[in-house]
Amino acid sequence: MTQKITIQPVTRIEGHAKITIYVNDDGKVDRAYFHVDQFRGFEKFSEGRMYYEMPVITPRICGICPVSHHLAAAKACDAIISADIPRPAKLLRELMHMGQVIQSHSMHFFELAGPDLIFGWDADPKIRNVVGIIEANPELALKAVRLRKFGQEIIARLGGRRIHPNYAVPGGVNNTLSIKDRDELLKDIDTMISYIQEGISIAKDWIEKNKETVNEFGVLSTGYMGLVTEEGGLELYDGKVKLIDKEGNLLELFDGASYLNYIGEHVEDWSYLKFPFYKKLGWPDGVYRVGPLARLNVAEKIDTPLAQEEFKNFKSINGGKPVEGSLYYHYARLIEDLFAAERAKELLLDPDILSDDILINTGKILPEGVGVIEAPRGTLIHHYWVDDKGAIVKANLIVATGHNNWAMSKGVEEVAKRYIDGKNLTEGMLNRVEGLIRCYDPCLSCSTHAVGKMPMIIDIVSSSTGEVIGSVKRD
Amino acid sequence: MEASKGTSILVIGYGNPARRDDGVGEYVAKRLLSEKEYMDVLSLQELGPEICEDISGCELVFFVDASMDQDEDFIVKEIIPRYKTPIFSHHISPEMLLALTEELYGVRPKAYLVSIRGYDFDFGFELTEEAKKNSEEAIEKIKEICTNWLLQRI
Numbered sequence: 001m002t003q004k005i006t007i008q009p010v011t012r013i014e015g016h017a018k019i020t021i022y023v024n025d026d027g028k029v030d031r032a033y034f035h036v037d038q039f040r041g042f043e044k045f046s047e048g049r050m051y052y053e054m055p056v057i058t059p060r061i062c063g064i065c066p067v068s069h070h071l072a073a074a075k076a077c078d079a080i081i082s083a084d085i086p087r088p089a090k091l092l093r094e095l096m097h098m099g100q101v102i103q104s105h106s107m108h109f110f111e112l113a114g115p116d117l118i119f120g121w122d123a124d125p126k127i128r129n130v131v132g133i134i135e136a137n138p139e140l141a142l143k144a145v146r147l148r149k150f151g152q153e154i155i156a157r158l159g160g161r162r163i164h165p166n167y168a169v170p171g172g173v174n175n176t177l178s179i180k181d182r183d184e185l186l187k188d189i190d191t192m193i194s195y196i197q198e199g200i201s202i203a204k205d206w207i208e209k210n211k212e213t214v215n216e217f218g219v220l221s222t223g224y225m226g227l228v229t230e231e232g233g234l235e236l237y238d239g240k241v242k243l244i245d246k247e248g249n250l251l252e253l254f255d256g257a258s259y260l261n262y263i264g265e266h267v268e269d270w271s272y273l274k275f276p277f278y279k280k281l282g283w284p285d286g287v288y289r290v291g292p293l294a295r296l297n298v299a300e301k302i303d304t305p306l307a308q309e310e311f312k313n314f315k316s317i318n319g320g321k322p323v324e325g326s327l328y329y330h331y332a333r334l335i336e337d338l339f340a341a342e343r344a345k346e347l348l349l350d351p352d353i354l355s356d357d358i359l360i361n362t363g364k365i366l367p368e369g370v371g372v373i374e375a376p377r378g379t380l381i382h383h384y385w386v387d388d389k390g391a392i393v394k395a396n397l398i399v400a401t402g403h404n405n406w407a408m409s410k411g412v413e414e415v416a417k418r419y420i421d422g423k424n425l426t427e428g429m430l431n432r433v434e435g436l437i438r439c440y441d442p443c444l445s446c447s448t449h450a451v452g453k454m455p456m457i458i459d460i461v462s463s464s465t466g467e468v469i470g471s472v473k474r475d
Numbered sequence: 476m477e478a479s480k481g482t483s484i485l486v487i488g489y490g491n492p493a494r495r496d497d498g499v500g501e502y503v504a505k506r507l508l509s510e511k512e513y514m515d516v517l518s519l520q521e522l523g524p525e526i527c528e529d530i531s532g533c534e535l536v537f538f539v540d541a542s543m544d545q546d547e548d549f550i551v552k553e554i555i556p557r558y559k560t561p562i563f564s565h566h567i568s569p570e571m572l573l574a575l576t577e578e579l580y581g582v583r584p585k586a587y588l589v590s591i592r593g594y595d596f597d598f599g600f601e602l603t604e605e606a607k608k609n610s611e612e613a614i615e616k617i618k619e620i621c622t623n624w625l626l627q628r629i
Contacts, residue, residue, distance in 0.1 A: 045493075045598035060493030066520070103525075111524065130524075131558045134578045142579055149525040 019412055019433060022463040023422030030463045032413035035271045046395040051080050051386050052170050064443055067100035067155055068375035072382040074168035075371030080386060081170050082364045088355035089172035091347050094237040096158045096167060098344040101236060103151025104376035105337040108441045109199055110144030113330050116435050117206045122428035143195045150192050157181040172359035182348050189345045196341055200310060200334045207331060218326030218411040218436045221246040223278055223288030226295035227374050234299040234339060236374040242298045243278060248321050256372030259381055275405045276398060290378025290403040292332035297322040304342035310335045326411055326439040365390045375400050377441050401442040411436045483534040484514035484621055490541050491520050496593025496606040503539045503610050522567045524575055531580035535624055537617055538569035542590040549613040550590045589613050
């Protein structure tokens with residue numbers, strides 16, 4: 001007889017999800033699933049709205065990465081009005097995006113993944129959290145808060161609000177950057193870079209001391225997808241979409257607007273969240289991952305000096321081939337964090353950032369537009385179809401957590417099989433399963449496009465009878 | 476919506492205005508902007524640790540949120556710092572924020588959680604009439620507490 005374990009909620013992830021683990025009479029795991037329980041409704045809600053409202057409406061999908069939705073929506077609107085926006089506007093949007101990446105990545109590492117790394121999987125849950133970090137290292141915790149605040153400050157100085165900016169508009173942005181605001185941000189940026197470097201040291205030290213775990217935990221062979229610059233460098237705001245296979249061979253390099261030619265979405269009856277895949281390889285051979293690990297796997301370089309040094313170290317992990325271990329997401333995330341801070345500095349020092357050439361009007365309305373951006377968690381696609389007046393007829397949003405859906409589900413199964421003993425269940429075992437999901441920093445508010453109200457459970461279920469024999473609930 | 480520096484009272488309204496009555500926090504924050512000579516106001520979709528710095532500069536803090544699980548039109552209760560691992564990654568409870576503020580900045584302001592009953596959390600930007608009425612009543616209560624608190628300081 002097989003039993004089922006369900007984890008609900010997965011602590012410290014966004015939104016709603018459930019993990020079900022089926023175990024047999026010997027306590028061994030047969031199979032496991034990562035479910036997303038909530039149905040997404042934001043696309044439907046968008047229908048009938050005017051296209052230019054989307055940069056204001058879609059950030060409401062998520063309180064964590066609203067800037068990513070804001071900018072992806074603005075880029076889709078640029079396409080609808082067929083606007084090649086002025087360079088200063090691109091710089092300003094990218095700067096705002098760097099603020100988003102800094103606050104999100106810093107928060108994740110120091111306050112969400114950090115407790116697992118600093119205290120270990122088996123540590124008492126009472127200390128294995130952000131409070132434990134504060135007590136163990138208050139200075140580090142304060143730096144984490146300052147980093148998060150700095151990222152938010154970039155967003156606020158441009159958009160006027162820290163959480164839901166109203167800044168990017170079709171054709172550009174609606175406000176210039178003052179010299180005073182630029183100088184205020186520049187004043188702190190080197191300190192922020194040093195804080196991130198401290199985080200990188202912690203992550204590398206942890207990887208070094210836990211090599212065996214890192215090299216066997218959630219190791220998956222998949223393709224990888226992310227934006228790259230013209231020269232193949234790491235890119236978060238613009239560029240072409242690059243897709244590579246598990247060996248690192250180039251599969252596709254395409255303009256984001258043609259994503260429907262390459263990406264299909266598979267449906268399973270046990271999850272509302274769809275499973276995107278590379279069409280030419282089909283389902284499930286065409287599964288791929290996105291986010292920090294994927295972006296560093298598809299990139300050939302990073303165009304800022306300190307991040308490039310770390311990137312070389314990252315590339316050496318698997319001899320230049322894609323790095324597959326899920327725990328390396330944490331290291332990759334911090335390298336990107338460093339890139340974002342360095343890139344923010346470059347942008348602030350660019351004379352065009354102060355220009356008032358920030359908006360272009362075309363008077364055109366094309367029938368559809370696509371905006372693609374690298375959100376902190378991975379590739380974010382906004383696609384709108386509009387009528388001749390510009391009202392949204394249909395919208396399609398593919399979010400990072402969706403792209404990683406297969407990897408999270410498969411990773412949960414792999415980790416459960418490796419660590420779970422159904423007859424002797426411990427907190428540490430369950431935390432490893434949750435830890436796999438935290439590698440991907442999923443945002444289920446985004447993926448379900450709904451407000452996060454529902455928790456997540458781990459259910460232990462008998463494979464043969466379907467009976468729930470145990471349940472762990474986090475609240 | 477930003478908190479400006481210099482006053483000792485902070486009102487933080489939070490929730491998602493795109494989910495109808497979940498927007499009562501923002502509604503209250505906007506309404507209280509007119510009282511800004513003696514209070515700072517923040518409107519957020521959710522609470523994050525960076526707010527600790529804003530809280531650390533205040534002596535009296537209100538957290539205003541929507542509630543699906545109460546029969547009362549609104550509830551105002553004093554809260555104290557309490558450590559609790561957040562369920563969802565980037566969301567932190569008011570009690571946890573107070574605990575972080577105390578731990579990081581050594582400050583423990585008086586704090587209230589104002590829970591306003593909501594009725595409709597579907598997609599949409601309009602509050603229900605009932606939620607709006609509850610919010611107005613909660614605003615009056617917040618102002619009353621602030622007035623009494625200020626009077627005690629004279």
